[in-house]
Amino acid sequence: MASEEGAKSLNFLEEIITKDLENGVVKKVITRFPPEPNGYLHIGHAKSICLNFGLAKQFGGECNLRFDDTNPAKEETEYVESIMEDVKWLGFEWANLRYASDYFDQFHKWAIDLIKAGKAYVDDQSADEIRLKRGTLTKPGEDSPHRNRSIEENLDLFMRMTNGEFEEGSRVLRAKIDMSSSNLNMRDPVIYRILKRSHHRTGDKWCVYPMYDFAHGYEDAIEGVTHSICTLEFQDHRPLYDWFIENVDVPHVPHQYEFARLNLTYTLMSKRKLLELVTTGIVSGWDDPRMPTICGFRRRGYTPESIRRFCKEIGVAKADSLVDVELLQHCLREELNKTAQRGMAVLRPLKVVLENWPEGFVDELEAENNPEDAGAGSRKIRIGKEIYIERDDFMEEPVKGFFRLAPDKEVRLKYAYIIKCNDVVKDENGEVVELRCTVDMDSRGGDAPDGRKIKGTLHWAWAGEAVRARVNLYGHLFTLRNMNDMEEGKDYKDYLDPNSLVVIEDALVEPILASAKPMDRFQFLRHGYFCADYESSPERPVFNLTVSLKDSWGKQNK
């Protein structure tokens, strides 16, 4: 059975949808991605986006982008713009662009319907009193003294709340459900609160705003959402979601399904903490390449395709999980290996003088643009008497297994010549500052004329035309693999990695790299994938490390 082609398994959401479609319960799948515009989207949202848009597409349905903007105290237009940009960048198109605030009038009518049906009441208790009387996990709550007001009085009070006659916090509208429910969400939840705030879209039209639980199902009902997909923490809210839908006359009955949110190793996913990283200046902004935000990944050089691929690879289930960030990097490398232009960059240059190189001679050689892509062609690279190699590619006293350059050892310069180290020049501190080598002038192109095998191949930069560049080396922002496992009494700031950004000011890159346009992606040979930063220019190229190459030598020597 496992050998059957096309018998690939469905995840639990696909199973539900497939059944609903087969049973005719649903004719067309409608989903929605419902962010609150109070922060930037991160990789966890990407999972939700891929699910909602992906499922709709897969089953021939539609997905809306809907801003859940029911709380004017937290929401801003800056965020809605960034969210739209990020969703588009990820490669998705929404069928409709909606806002919860589009429906405020309808919500208000339904609230009145609930009051008229004796299913909602105005409570004059303070927030503290309400909290105290809600009970605890093990003790039932107590009824509010205002629970049994007449419908007329409730109607009057709610209209006066709406008209702004009362102060913020002085009264709320609550659903009348069950103060002794074992599900705390059912203990007469607040559905409208007074907020004398200007809303980013409705301005000062409203003094009262609906709560999430009240609004969300109605938003889905209005839009005809068939499968309202959210994260696990809303499981307890589902009975409430259903209660609101059942107790007024809605045009459509949506259903809520929950999946486990994404957690990534060495990564923080809390919007609140990410905001704090930005506002305290720990990172340079929402798009700092170390941030797990979509715009952070974008600036870091990640591709939308790799993120989508990652979201597909991790699957979807209901068990809490922690995904290795290596999987994300794998998806990225796999794509970039096939698409990235290659170039040579020496990050920590060590000068090499080719002693027997003809004075004044400059040779021009052929270099592949991408060995994985025959269509990528080749380019000319030039070399002369003075070059630079990577400091790490030379060891005066080579350790076992080191097959790069060392005294009396031979090595190949990629696409160029075989060289041998004769002398080591040191400064007064004993530090190696220059190497004197001889070239095998018959090895032009890199092959030894006598067929001898050269194990090591080094990347290099010709002093004559290398361009000085800044390179930002990024690593994990945090040192803790599971950021949900912080020690008692410690803060996420205690786990910041001081080496998450290492700036190299004096890297040397070949001309093709120097001429990069912002956001161009490259593989720096033997280093990793880099992209030109937004601030990069031909005079002062700046590159961000996207992800390093896998490095079995470096790993072995850790």
Add this chain to the structure above:
RNA sequence: UGGGGUAUGGUGCAACGGCAGCACGCCUGACUCUGGAUCAGGUAAUCUAGGUUCAAAUCCUGGUACCCCAGCCA
């Protein structure tokens, strides 16, 4: 402690009563003008105790562990 969830290699996801599989990671080896890539191979798992059954990751019963819920946040 009430309620709602979840337990399969190191990690994530499959297997829907019939040989526990895929991917990442890790480890070998081959190949290589990137210690990359590629290719070949390997490592490693059903939370626990009972029960039903010819047969249980799957069904039943009892435990255990972990996550979520006491916002006028979403």
